[in-house]
Amino acid sequence: MELDDVDWKLLDLLQRDGRMTFTELAKRVSLSAPATTERVRRLEQAGVVTGYAAVVDPQRLGLPIEAIVRVRVRSLDTPRFRERVVTMAQVRDADHVTGDDCWLLRVVCRSMVELEGFVEQAQRYGDTTTSLVFSSHVRNRPITREVVDGIVYR
Amino acid sequence: MELDDVDWKLLDLLQRDGRMTFTELAKRVSLSAPATTERVRRLEQAGVVTGYAAVVDPQRLGLPIEAIVRVRVRSLDTPRFRERVVTMAQVRDADHVTGDDCWLLRVVCRSMVELEGFVEQAQRYGDTTTSLVFSSHVRNRPITREVVDGIVYR
């Protein structure tokens, strides 16, 4: 799919404010509302935009602990690991990656004791390495045209 | 802030569909539209909901490579690392964490060559460990009441 300036502008606006109305979007890209709606629908149907989500602050919800748990899952145990650990509600991200620690989990917890319990579960499927998150400096940074067009390395 | 069943239901709905209209939300929680709007505004002002975002698929945008780069940044170099690496457009997440690898970056790239270039930049500030993402099994899983109320470990 080919994206022009307007599509990129729309992607940028919607990544920053997913609830912006089509009328407002239309103003920002200097098009009529129907034309704007049409473009957004095309982005959705092309699978470029896969959805919209409210961004929630775990801290404010009583989840002060955030951690990255790396798990070196034994390959035979992978199905059970996926069923019994990856599915746990504390797991916000789970990626299968290359390297020794083949799974990377981002976890939120109410307390260190709960994190301890989580890690104990994960340990059943392989060795773990846990890092506590001090601070998140970037979260879900919008993807901009410069990344895709490679204006980054000049 | 105290959240009741309705607030949790709204949080759940909005985390899954950030563009759901207030009238639709109202139907789902069996309240009037103004009452529903009022509750969502309260969640926003309390900082529980920090925003709304379109979810975009990097693959469809010509960014087939996703990687986790761990960087053991020398403490004296941290300010420059934050300025010159964390700010790069390829960086979607950046967390400062405990442990030897004190920074964790989630990066998207057009090619392995570009990733190589990125890692070379990061290397200037400390040793790096790079893992390529095979597949993401969970991304930004909604935070539900069970996590916060701890129904998970019974």
Add this chain to the structure above:
DNA sequence: GTTGAAAGCAGGAGGGT
């Protein structure tokens, strides 16, 4: 919390370039 009216928005039809 509710209702109800006014203003604003979304989505279709039809037409122009």
Add this chain to the structure above:
DNA sequence: ACCCTCCTGCTTTCAAC
């Protein structure tokens, strides 16, 4: 293919309760 304007029906918002 792409965009426009107009029109209808929803959605949002505000006031009054």
